Amino acid sequence: MSQQESNEKSAASVRVVDTVTAVIIFAFGAVVIWDSYRLGSKWGGDGPEAGYFPFYIGVILCIASVINLLNALREKPEQDGGESFVSRSAMKMIMSVMIPTVVYVALIAGIGPIPGVGIYVASALFIVLFMRWLGRYGWGKAVGVSVAVPIVFFMMFEIWFKVPLPKGPLEAMLGLN
């Protein structure tokens, strides 16, 4: 496995991702400091102001990220034997899960003018495509699992625990709202 991986092309090195992460965290820390300063980070008339505590959190966050950034820059670049963060094939695998997941979440309640189909129908579509596309199952098995799972969840949430989940046109048509 690791033998194979070292031969594979890398999508990004640890050095690069580590550096970028430290910079993003630093930026976040700076935002925290800025917002705390805006709210007042000093001692007000009746005690500490709203930004008093977060201000110091932001300061520590920035200091820690600077040190992390320096440490990251000290790591070896990949061509000099530095570690790979993720190989291209692994990145492809991750994307083939992440993209459907994002589409799935978008399908539940819809985005902007596009209406959602509800969590049950979206889940069924997600499972069926996942099994077909990534698992290479036959339609029969994939459809079977993808219909059974949402039905079980429907029983569990809507009927037993009475926790309503987002529903769409199909449930409305079946009168299950």
Place this chain on the structure above:
Amino acid sequence: MEEINSLMHGFAVALTPMNLGLMMVGIVLGVLIGVLPGLGGANGVAILLPLTFAMGNTPAGQVSAIILLSCIYWGALFGGAITSILFNIPGEPWSVATTFDGYPMAQQGKAGEALTAAFTSSFVGAFIAVLMITFLAPLVAKFALRFGPPEFFAVYLLTFCSFVGMTKSPPMKTVAAMMLGFALAAVGLDTVTGQLRLTFGFTELLKGFDFLIAVIGLFGIGEILLTIEEGLDFKGMTGKMKMKVVIETWKQLPKYWKTSLRSSLIGCWMGITPGGATPASFMGYGVAKKFSPNGASFGKGDIEGVIAPETAAHAAGTSALLPMLTLGIPGSPTAAVLLGGLLVWGLQPGPMLFEEKKDFVWGLIASMYLGNIAGLIVVLTTVPFFAAILRIPFSIIAPVILVICAIGAFTVHSSMFDVWLMVVFGVIGYVFKKLDYPLAPLVLALVLGDRAEDAFRQSMLSSQGTVTIFFSNALVGSITTLALLMLFWGPLSSLIKRIRG
């Protein structure tokens, strides 16, 4: 012997048919969560927590709800061992050390023995930790009644400083993860001044970040992504449990009592201080290897190498509830989620809980005894069933787990924004895990952020803004000093080594 009376009362509270049923359901769900990749103690409990919102409306319901959730936790602790031994895949981080000797034993055809040893030592570790909680928790709670805001802030400080000093991750990455947690906790309406912090006009951010969403994303989605990347092939040993093997193994176990005791003590210590179950299991393994006469055979399938980490992990996982109940400070991410549950049901964890909610506290402690006995029986009898679940291909399990995570995130506040947030936290969890940013301090800071800030503000108010209040008396001074010692533990210990060497 007041504790014994209270405990007996607790058994009376816990022993209803309804609670016993929930215990069994919780254990089975917990083992399932422990076995499946992507679902673990923390996010498993987080996903199921919303189901108990309605239960927590009555005092009896609160006891039932905590029994259900804590039993899921015990089940997850048991379940991690199954995948470690049969598949060489740790289902939970705390069962990594169990693979060292558990999997070789399974390869030698001794899977039954390894599993029996693992489950039994888990039980022993938990039992010793519960005994300790029974007698120590009331004392700690009584002592903590004297705590004011400065003392509480000092204890929070100690918790977070120990993370920096004790975790194996680079200290500045631990600090960064922790401060991120605090910063995220500050987002939203500030309850003291009524001002909006870090919301930048987004109405979704008014109520702040719920740590349950963070837990589901960081541990659930993040873990799935890591698993997919590794391209798991589940090729495992078959796990058949024969009663004869169980009894034969039980006969062997008493001679390892020293290892068990040592691991239990390590586990209890690591659980109370926020070391957690994972480092405890490694430490238990390492110490046993050092002290055992057959330490050389560790790693080749020595039963002692299964007993040591399992005992320590379970003892740590259980004793993490002691600071959660008595001080309101969880010792692990899962304990943090349970604490979140208490808050949702309207209970204030902390010393007053032992005064005001005796039924709840002692019902929970009694259920820990019962839950672990039930757990041992369940896992010993159902291993083949759970091993079969592991043979279900990942391309079926993964989408179902992702769906469960999405439902779990939605049910916390019935908000789609939270589901999106969960996806974002999932990516963060994946990147952080690979870059060695620890997730536990982030989650704990997110949970404790507001409370720590309140304690800090109140201390500052009473001292008019000078930090010397954290050294104003012997009690708070020694806790603060201890905290600073923990914070600089890394550099200090290397300095000591250099002076000696």
